[in-house]
Amino acid sequence: MQQKDGKDQQRYVSRQGDTIVRVARRFGINMTALLAANPLVTEGEALQAGTELVVPSAVGLAESQPPPGRGLHADEPAPYGFAELMDDVAALQRRFSFLHTETIGTSVLGRRIVALRIGTGGKVWFANAAMHANEWITAPLLVRFAADCAAALEAGERFRGRDMARLLAESSVWLVPLVNPDGVELVLTGLPGEPAYDAQLLQWNHGVPRFTRWKANIRGVDLNDQFPAGWETERDRRAAEGPGARDYGGPAPLSEPEAEALARFTRERDFRLVLAFHTQGREIYWNYRDYEPPEAEELAERFGRVSGYRPVKLSGSDAGYKDWFIAEYRRPGFTVELGFGVNPLPVSQLDDLYEEAAAILLAAFDA
Numbered sequence: 001m002q003q004k005d006g007k008d009q010q011r012y013v014s015r016q017g018d019t020i021v022r023v024a025r026r027f028g029i030n031m032t033a034l035l036a037a038n039p040l041v042t043e044g045e046a047l048q049a050g051t052e053l054v055v056p057s058a059v060g061l062a063e064s065q066p067p068p069g070r071g072l073h074a075d076e077p078a079p080y081g082f083a084e085l086m087d088d089v090a091a092l093q094r095r096f097s098f099l100h101t102e103t104i105g106t107s108v109l110g111r112r113i114v115a116l117r118i119g120t121g122g123k124v125w126f127a128n129a130a131m132h133a134n135e136w137i138t139a140p141l142l143v144r145f146a147a148d149c150a151a152a153l154e155a156g157e158r159f160r161g162r163d164m165a166r167l168l169a170e171s172s173v174w175l176v177p178l179v180n181p182d183g184v185e186l187v188l189t190g191l192p193g194e195p196a197y198d199a200q201l202l203q204w205n206h207g208v209p210r211f212t213r214w215k216a217n218i219r220g221v222d223l224n225d226q227f228p229a230g231w232e233t234e235r236d237r238r239a240a241e242g243p244g245a246r247d248y249g250g251p252a253p254l255s256e257p258e259a260e261a262l263a264r265f266t267r268e269r270d271f272r273l274v275l276a277f278h279t280q281g282r283e284i285y286w287n288y289r290d291y292e293p294p295e296a297e298e299l300a301e302r303f304g305r306v307s308g309y310r311p312v313k314l315s316g317s318d319a320g321y322k323d324w325f326i327a328e329y330r331r332p333g334f335t336v337e338l339g340f341g342v343n344p345l346p347v348s349q350l351d352d353l354y355e356e357a358a359a360i361l362l363a364a365f366d367a
């Protein structure tokens with residue numbers, strides 16, 4: 001799809017799923033230069049498949065350049081979706097042989113849902129992120145945390161004052177950074193280009209081709225209303241008419257492969273604690289219908305102290321992942337609402353969000 005056009009520039013016809021960031025990366029060129037050469041293209045917007053772009057300068061057709069620094073997309077303040085996660089997982093596997101990865105399921109459109117595990121200890125706990133599509137900024141935070149823990153472990157150094165060799169000998173931490181890859185791609189790059197979905201998605205989105213408000217999966221099911229803990233109650237409360245951007249819990253609990261994978265993965269492990277990262281609100285939800293164990297509130301207060309977030313006792317909410325975990329296991333489960341603003345939060349917040357998320361994750365080692 002790329003051809004030479006004169007001496008020093010070439011043309012590229014965009015494919016489904018391209019963004020200006022991805023095209024710049026593919027050609028190894030500066031995004032500002034690419035935008036300057038294509039004045040009709042707007043940064044941050046999905047490219048329509050078939051858009052012809054001018055690719056400036058004789059940079060050649062090199063495949064994607066690794067990001068600067070330690071080579072992780074998760075370190076860059078840039079959109080982060082399935083391709084970036086796959087790149088980062090491969091980079092982490094190459095770099096850290098002791099980091100375990102596995103696929104816990106696949107999305108509706110067949111994308112892998114990947115889990116990382118760091119540590120070998122008997123205290124097993126779990127954090128997940130990007131269950132809601134327009135909260136994708138939570139995904140790179142978990143990847144960055146895995147990378148930071150692994151780097152400290154390998155170097156025999158402390159990470160934020162913590163002895164990672166000891167912590168990771170005591171604990172095994174599982175991380176699923178991207179629970180809802182199809183939904184995240186929908187937000188980042190627009191319609192999937194699948195005839196079976198495009199027209200329907202557009203209709204559910206009231207004809208709007210940008211999906212920035214979308215929280216659900218590609219079938220319009222809100223994955224955090226999918227879990228068998230008061231599912232009917234939540235359905236009646238939400239009273240969603242049907243599939244859409246948010247609030248529709250699906251035709252039945254765990255009807256969606258992403259939620260089912262998460263539940264199965266959880267059942268197969270013996271997590272003593274779970275954290276589900278969302279945006280936004282700077283709050284930590286720690287209870288569910290008085291099923292939570294006594295230490296849950298104290299843990300939430302500890303997470304609140306290290307992050308500056310407010311622990312909140314919720315009522316009138318069911319069918320979320322942490323609700324189900326608490327009800328099923330009577331162990332501590334938390335929803336952490338990172339950051340403050342309108343979703344999707346701007347990538348300029350990435351480093352600040354990481355400070356707060358990392359503080360909470362490190363505190364979870366002590367639970």
Ligand SMILES: [Zn+2]
Nearest residue numbers: 132135278279
């Ligand atoms: Zn959310």
